[in-house]
Amino acid sequence: MIMALIHGNELCGAHAITFLHEHLTQPVKGRISLALGNIAAYRRFESKNIGASRYLDEDMNRVWSGDRLEGPSNSVELRRARELRPLVDKVDFLLDLHAMENTGPPLILSGPLDRSVELARWLGTPQFIVRDAGHANGTRLRDYSNFSSNDHHHTALLIECGQREDPESARVAIDASLKFLLSLDLIRPLPSAMFQPLQPMSSQDTIQVTDAVTVDTDAFSFLIDVEGFQVIDRAGTVIARDGDRPIMTPYDSCVLVMPSREAKRGQTAVRFGHVVTD
Ligand SMILES: [Zn+2]
Known part of the structure; x- marks a missing residue:
């Protein structure tokens, strides 16, 4: 699965989904799901007030625990997460596309497990792989269920494709998506006239x-x-x-x-x- 718009104001992912939807043909094997997360927040997007459309009621990247998803509370984001959950439950490999509020180089948030760091290394870009345990105030999609379990092969990466208003972030999102699908042998390389891949880094830094x-x-x-x-x-x-x-x-x-x-x-x-x- 390639997921975009978990934050409604991070448009690079939506560009990547549009590109993939237009250019990908039948996968070599398996199934590729292209998903859009917080569509309701995205619909409120205004270039004059970009911060406002990150979410409507609550951060959709902090609701991915059984407690929240099965709990009594309700929000626009919980409803959408509950809607997507049956599909996410079937996903073996997830790339979650994001962009940052602040300027900075693209980075992958791999979570704590070795197999996620390994997948990030297969991608070969971006330079920084950040190995982290998430946030105190809720569970990210990247850390949901089997993606965090040592007993499963399910593997998830979150990529921050750059600053959210930088047009280059869309190119990074498309590039990372293609590298992700190629790493998993799901697609064949696209002709370079269609998309010029970014050069893999000579080495990546794990933090x-x-x-x-x-x-x-x-x-x-x-x-x-x-x-x-x-x-x-x-x-x-x-x-x-x-x-x-x-x-x-x-x-x-x-x-x-x-x-x-x-x-x-x-x-x-x-x-x-x-x-x-x-
Ligand atoms: Zn985000």
């Missing part, structure tokens, strides 16, 4: 995320100009304040992963990680 900073107050702010994959040399460097609480890097050569200046209470403001050398 092991050790901590996620969840915002606890209404007064969170970064004290430095943060950038994705910025390395903070010294342990104990205060990079942000959350109310009275100083947010410090836990070790030397700490990598800042996906800092978000707009993170609100309960959301992830930044993750700390270190480079894994094989």
